[in-house]
Amino acid sequence: MADEQVAAPSKQRRITQRGIATRERILEAANRLMSVRGVTATTLDDVREASQTSKSQLYHHFADKQELVRALVKYRGALVLQRERGGLERLRSFSGLVRWRNALVQANSLNNGKYGCGLGSMAVELSDHDEQARSMLSETFAAWEKLISDGLHRMRDSGALRKDADPEKLATGLMAALQGGYLLANAAHNVAPMEVALDMALEHIKSFLVESSGEPTR
Amino acid sequence: MADEQVAAPSKQRRITQRGIATRERILEAANRLMSVRGVTATTLDDVREASQTSKSQLYHHFADKQELVRALVKYRGALVLQRERGGLERLRSFSGLVRWRNALVQANSLNNGKYGCGLGSMAVELSDHDEQARSMLSETFAAWEKLISDGLHRMRDSGALRKDADPEKLATGLMAALQGGYLLANAAHNVAPMEVALDMALEHIKSFLVESSGEPTR
Known part of the structure; x- marks a missing residue:
């Protein structure tokens, strides 16, 4: 002491x-x-x-386990957001999204799908039992989605994405595909369903690309 | 006794x-x-x-908690598959998928997003600790996805879906959107992200509809 x-x-x-x-x-x-x-x-x-x-x-x-768990929610949130800022803060193109997808898939495939997402698994374990932890996790997901939607906004502003693309909804859909992909890969102990999930979400985002923007729309 | x-x-x-x-x-x-x-x-x-x-x-x-938990995995799996057969076994149209989506969203909104999916949350808690439970959960997800992909096959066979639609991949992507949607709705204690996630997956499936099939492609 x-x-x-x-x-x-x-x-x-x-x-x-x-x-x-x-x-x-x-x-x-x-x-x-x-x-x-x-x-x-x-x-x-x-x-x-x-x-x-x-x-x-x-x-x-x-003081007790709850205090440690809440500190861990903050700790993991900071780690994830720091990692994600690295991949998303300069995102301005569809190929940037593909690189981001590839890095997440590669990291998860090293574990054969085990462990899933540190934030997603905490959300499942804590959301119905610790309102403060749930609220912090919800804010962290929102900040993570904002990194994605900010990138999509930049792509829309530069004319790469069509004006009718909704960056916020696309970011939420992509985050759900990522989290659902982590969960199914964890159950399968195989990264494959995570790849399929992310690719489906990216295909959807691709459908909003402007053909003349130089991005690959096929 | x-x-x-x-x-x-x-x-x-x-x-x-x-x-x-x-x-x-x-x-x-x-x-x-x-x-x-x-x-x-x-x-x-x-x-x-x-x-x-x-x-x-x-x-x-x-005999012990593990035995009870494994029996519960089977029990929940049977309940979910029975419920899902009701919604998916006669699926032959996009509007059938929308009705399926609406029923899941409605049920989850009654809980304000709480509790998530009984199978998904077990997958997160058990997959890395009980190989037998993980394997049963993985098979249950596969059976659930097959109910979806069988429906998509029927739609493709009848000419409602284009021939280049891949029912298995679309079913995995839709399942990931559902599971990720449950997870984000649980963290938000709000059904909204689940709706966004499912709608994005359904929009993607919609992009494979054959325009002349009488299905609404817009």
Whole structure:
């Protein structure tokens, strides 16, 4: 416990940084365990053991499991959005969407479809039991969809997408295809249904491409 | 325990029927509890209490939680497939697909998106932990998709769908849209994203309709 407490102002920065590192270590361990076993099946004792922290360290950072789970929702949301910003923030073409699709499919195929999406599986486990977690997850999905719809807006503004394309609805449909694809790939332990799901959504978006824009409409 | 055991051949039928009724009561209670709380968060004691059975009755039918959960996978699969056969077995037109979509959306909107799909949520909770459950769930999704693809085959055979439509891929894509729609609706506690997801998949299927077939292609 001593290493987490603030003893004197001169030591504050060092000690606080150590506290931050401990908190991060706990969240990393919780993320790893809960990805594989699920949120409900993972106990605080499992997390303590995996993160090599003491009981007092763990409870210093997270009063109970609910607090840890909510922190993990935030942690995973930040990780996913950071990854997705990398793929979507400069999206301006259909081929950019295909590259984004390929990266997600490739990552999932490395696991043979196992584990699904860290946010989607939390949404299934938590949405009906923890209103605060559900609300954070819902906001994260909205932010993720906005990265997609912003890209589709750029494509529509540049004349690549027809004016009657609805970026918000297309983004929601694409996100549903992605999440449903993760779920079916998880049940099949095979990435194939995720590919089919994403390709169907992309085919639909393709049908809104302007032929003269230089994008491949076939 | 006495009411579950076979005392004499003359009593066998009556006693077995009582045993079947007890088993059914346990599965119904497990289904109800696990739909709301999730599989992992529900204990055998919860199920015993909700089904008003004794410990010995419960263990007579299910040796442990895993056995009960696997029986529930089968039970839910049979319920969903029975419901879906009703909506899909005579499917021969696009308007039939729209009616199917409307019934699913209506049922989900009554719960404001809560609980999602009983099979989808089990797939998320179980696929990485119970290979037998995963395999049963995967087969159930395949049977469900086949109800859809059989209908699309009938539409293609009758000339309503173009010959280049791929019923199997369209069925997988529609199932992913449905499952992703359930998941996003659950996170939003609002049926809207499920509607958007299904409509996008149906729009894609619509693009394969033959204009002269009398189906509305716009």
